[in-house]
Amino acid sequence: MMWSARTKIGWSLVLAGAVLMALFAARYYTFDPANYFERQRAVYENQTLPLMLHISGMLFALLAGPFQFRPGLRRRHRAVHRALGKAYVAGAIVGAVGGLYMAQFSASGPPSDLGFALLAIGVLVTTTFGVVRIRQGMVQSHGEWMIRSYALIFAAITLRLYLPFLEKAFGEHDGYAIVAWACWLPNLAFAEWLIRSRQAAKSVRSGSRSPRSTARSTSTQHMPRDSARTLA
Numbered sequence: 745m746m747w748s749a750r751t752k753i754g755w756s757l758v759l760a761g762a763v764l765m766a767l768f769a770a771r772y773y774t775f776d777p778a779n780y781f782e783r784q785r786a787v788y789e790n791q792t793l794p795l796m797l798h799i800s801g802m803l804f805a806l807l808a809g810p811f812q813f814r815p816g817l818r819r820r821h822r823a824v825h826r827a828l829g830k831a832y833v834a835g836a837i838v839g840a841v842g843g844l845y846m847a848q849f850s851a852s853g854p855p856s857d858l859g860f861a862l863l864a865i866g867v868l869v870t871t872t873f874g875v876v877r878i879r880q881g882m883v884q885s886h887g888e889w890m891i892r893s894y895a896l897i898f899a900a901i902t903l904r905l906y907l908p909f910l911e912k913a914f915g916e917h918d919g920y921a922i923v924a925w926a927c928w929l930p931n932l933a934f935a936e937w938l939i940r941s942r943q944a945a946k947s948v949r950s951g952s953r954s955p956r957s958t959a960r961s962t963s964t965q966h967m968p969r970d971s972a973r974t975l976a
C-alpha cells in the first residue's frame with residue numbers, strides 16, 4: 745500500500761521528534777549531575793543505574809520504532825524488520841521496567857508517580873500483546889498493538905512539548921503532575937483513532953458492505969504460522 749502525503753509528513757514528524765528526544769537525552773551520557781533535570785538532581789545521582797537503563801532502553805525503542813511502520817521495509821527487508829523489532833521489544837521492556845522503578849521518585853509525588861507507573865505498565869502490556877500476536881500469526885493485530893506501544897513511548901516527546909505550557913498555567917508542581925497523565929492519555933486515544941480509521945479504510949478497499957464488521961474480523965486476521973515467523 746502506498747502512503748499518502750499526509751502519512752509521509754506525519755511519519756517524518758514522528759522521526760524528527762524521536763531524534764530530537766535522543767539529542768536531549770544524550771546529556772545523561774556525560775554522567776555529569778549538572779546536566780540532569782534540576783529538580784531531580786539528587787534523586788538521579790542516587791539512582792543513576794536504573795535511570796540510565798531506562799533512558800538507554802527507551803532510546804533504542806524510540807529510534808527503531810518509526811522504521812518498523814514503513815511498509816516497504818517490512819515487505820522488502822523482512823530480516824531487518826525482525827532484527828529491529830527484537831531491539832525495539834528489548835529496549836521497550838528494559839526502558840519500561842526502569843521507568844516503572846523510577847516512577848516512585850517522580851518530581852510531583854503520588855499523582856505523577858501513578859501517572860508514570862501506569863504509562864510504564866501500558867508500554868509493557870501493549871508491547872507484550874504485539875509480540876504474542878505475531879507469534880500467533882495475527883499480523884494485523886500485531887501491527888495494531890505495536891501502534892499502541894509506540895504511541896505510549898512517544899509520551900517522552902509529548903511530555904516535553906506540553907510541560908512548559910502546563911507549568912506556566914498551573915505552576916511547577918501541579919503542571920508536572922498533570923503532564924504525567926497528559927503526555928500519554930491523548931496519545932493512546934490518537935492510536936485508537938488511527939487503528940479504527942485504518943480498519944475502516946481497509947474494509948472500504950476490500951469492498952465490504954459493513955466496514956465495522958470487517959474491521960472486527962480483519963483485526964484478528966490470521967497468517968499461516970510459518971509466514972508469520974518470518975515477520976516475528
Ligand code: HEM
Nearest residue numbers: 769781784802803843846847850851860863864896897900
Ligand atoms: C513511555 C514510557 C516512559 C516512562 C513510564 C518513563 C518514566 C520516567 C520517569 C518516572 C522518570 C523520572 C521522572 C522524574 O524524575 O520526575 C523519567 C525520566 C526520564 N526519562 Fe522517561 N519514561 C518513559 C519514556 C521515556 C523515553 C522514550 C525516553 C527517551 C529517551 C525517556 C527519557 C527520560 C529522561 C531523559 C529522563 C530524565 C528526566 C529529564 O531530563 O527530563 N523516557 N522517565
